[in-house]
Structures are given as C-alpha cells and as structure tokens.
Amino acid sequence: MSYKKMKIACIVLASGKSKRFGSIKSKLFYKVYGTPIVEITLKNISKYFNQNSIYITIPKIITKNERKLISSYTNNELIYGGKTRFHSVKNALKNIDPNKYDYLIIHDAARPTFTKNIMIELLSSINSKKYHCAIPASKVEDTIRKNNKSVERNAYKYYQTPQVFKFNSFRDNLEKIKINPTDDLGVIERNKNLKIKYIEASKENIKITKKNDINILKKILNYNIKYGSGFDIHKLKSGNYLSLAGLKIRSNYQAIGHSDGDVVIHSIIDALLGANNKGDIGTYFPPKKKYKNISSVVLLDEIKKIIKLDNSIISNIDCTIICQKIRLEKYKKLIRKKISLLMKCDEKHINVKAKTADNIGIIGKSKAVACWTTIKIMNL
Numbered sequence: 001m002s003y004k005k006m007k008i009a010c011i012v013l014a015s016g017k018s019k020r021f022g023s024i025k026s027k028l029f030y031k032v033y034g035t036p037i038v039e040i041t042l043k044n045i046s047k048y049f050n051q052n053s054i055y056i057t058i059p060k061i062i063t064k065n066e067r068k069l070i071s072s073y074t075n076n077e078l079i080y081g082g083k084t085r086f087h088s089v090k091n092a093l094k095n096i097d098p099n100k101y102d103y104l105i106i107h108d109a110a111r112p113t114f115t116k117n118i119m120i121e122l123l124s125s126i127n128s129k130k131y132h133c134a135i136p137a138s139k140v141e142d143t144i145r146k147n148n149k150s151v152e153r154n155a156y157k158y159y160q161t162p163q164v165f166k167f168n169s170f171r172d173n174l175e176k177i178k179i180n181p182t183d184d185l186g187v188i189e190r191n192k193n194l195k196i197k198y199i200e201a202s203k204e205n206i207k208i209t210k211k212n213d214i215n216i217l218k219k220i221l222n223y224n225i226k227y228g229s230g231f232d233i234h235k236l237k238s239g240n241y242l243s244l245a246g247l248k249i250r251s252n253y254q255a256i257g258h259s260d261g262d263v264v265i266h267s268i269i270d271a272l273l274g275a276n277n278k279g280d281i282g283t284y285f286p287p288k289k290k291y292k293n294i295s296s297v298v299l300l301d302e303i304k305k306i307i308k309l310d311n312s313i314i315s316n317i318d319c320t321i322i323c324q325k326i327r328l329e330k331y332k333k334l335i336r337k338k339i340s341l342l343m344k345c346d347e348k349h350i351n352v353k354a355k356t357a358d359n360i361g362i363i364g365k366s367k368a369v370a371c372w373t374t375i376k377i378m379n380l
Helices: 037-045 064-071 085-094 116-127 167-176 213-222 263-275 296-306 329-343
Strands: 008-013 054-058 103-108 133-139 157-159 163-166 196-200 225-238 241-244 247-250 253-255 312-322 350-355 368-379
Touching (some): 008 037, 008 085, 037 312, 054 064, 054 085, 085 167, 103 167, 116 133, 116 163, 116 196, 225 263, 247 329, 263 296, 263 312, 263 329, 263 368, 312 329, 329 350
Parallel strands (some): 133 196, 312 350
Antiparallel strands (some): 103 163, 133 163, 225 253, 225 368, 241 247, 312 368
C-alpha cells in the first residue's frame, strides 16, 4: 500500500542541545559527505511522508540558512523545541490539527539511517488497527551491571525511534502525564490495556550522540555507495554561445544537437543513470519533436525525479570538459557553482576540469566539444 495516503502526522525532533557531542553548534548541522545530519534524516523521512504531514522542531538559536534548509522539507511552520525532549513533543502537538490525522509518528533527527524494514513494519502494524503503538526494540546483548553487580540482561530492552501511535490515544495520555519520559512510549507505557507491537530494532539505526558516532554513520552510508560515468560529445558550428551546465557561455561556436547540446548536463545525466542502473539518456529522451531545442536543465530535472535524487547524497562529481579553441579557465568556478545548484550538493564535492585535445581529431580541430563525468552517490 502507499503509506503516504495514511493519515499520519510525522514529528521530527531537531531541537536538541547536543551537549554530549562536544560542540557549541548543534550536531544536527554537522556535515557528513557535505550533507548536514538533519538533512540526511529528512531525506530519509521524505520517502514515506509528504511535506504537508511533516512537523519539525528546531532550536531557538538557528541561522537563516539552517532554517531555510529545514523548511524545504515541510510545508508547515517550524516549531521551537522545549527545555526537554518531552516538552518539544508537547510543543509540536500544539501545532497539529488532531482532526486531520489518525496516527502519529515521532522520530529523533539524530537517527539519520533508520531502515526501510523498520518503517514498513511500523506502518503496517499500526495500520492493522490491532495495536495502540508500534516500537522498534531489542533485548540488551551486552553484559550490564548496576553498582558493580551483574544484572539479568534478558529482563532489559533498548528502544529506538521512529515510534508510531494512535493519535488520540497518545494526545490524551500526554495531557495527563506528570513525569518527563526520555522517549515517546514513556507517555503511554503506564496504560494497563496498552497493546504494543515490537519491531526488531536495527544497529544501522544509529543515534548520533558523540563525535565518534560520525565514523559509524559514514560506514553505514558507505554500504550504499554507487559509482557512475557518463560521456557526451556534440559537433560544433558557428554561433554566439555554448551551453554548458545550463549556462550560456559567450563563444564563436555553438553545439549541434537535438536539444541544446549541453555536453556537461548530458554527461551528468548518463552518470546518474549509470549509477542507478537505469539505462542512458536516449532511453528517456529519444530524438522526438517534443524534445527539439529543449533546455537540458529540464531533462536533468526529469531524470532527478526518475532516480529519486532527493533520497540520495552526492559525495563527488568530477567533470572533464574537452574542447580546443574555447578557453574555459575563467568559467570553471561558475560551472562548478551552477552544477552545485542543479544537483543540490556542496561545491566542495564538485570538480571541473577543462582540457584541450592538443589539436588531435575532431575536437582538436574545434569541430566538436565533449565532456566526461564520474559520480559517487549514496542512496538512502
């Protein structure tokens, strides 16, 4: 079934103080492969919930760029967190219309890599209407002691988020509770008639607490690394500009092509398709009338939807543009910046090189321009 059609409000708690992370700045904006931790979490969440149903708490001290980043993942107003996690949940619920939702899911933004299996099992369980809530939990595996004395570990479990609840049941208990629970199940756990579905927790669902956790997060993300390469070449004719990376660069040459002949974007498209085993650019954009002279930026936007680029992290793009008489040295930074905007990734992870063909062949005679692109991408 399509879980986006379920009436679920999703709260993402991104307002913690990060005291154990050892940094003045919130750990959620610490960048991993050029992407803030909170954005990795939100990319993951967005696979299951639309922007209308996502509610995000934020710290009171936040920059304009950080606010803009988080706002791009929700159509709702951002919500200031409270003194504790529990108070942040209460603040969030005040901003949610209970008449619009049947269920509530709450997730810590510091858990960026919850698994697909956890989410599907949670949503399937709550949708079955057999349970008041569904929670990821597992028995403690390590030896544990209290006051230097071993205790029976089989009596203990550890719990993770996301956690999902019947909306009204959770809200009603939240209004009555007088303690300060450390997770969301704590709000309703004293209900004697509570029916809980436990989902097996995952070690991949790491919570970023200390800086050492970043190394573990990187290893988890690296499980899903893919590489792709793309190449494109177009003949040249006399003209006024050359299309490269969506830019119109002044030139005495113009690319000949069914579209605008943008070899940079075309090679990026093929690299993206290659990394995702999705064929090549001709598979999606054959030489039909409707694509005649179309902007390659439009083609790229279509491919980004097909491969679900919003659910991925780009950690490296390397473009080599090959032409003879058109000098691109002064344009490389501009092309790099434009690629960054098109691909929504940090400029630090983009490299642009400009080469000549040393007067050899069709490129060396300035009768063609080409581009070779390699890409490293991580799918969430």
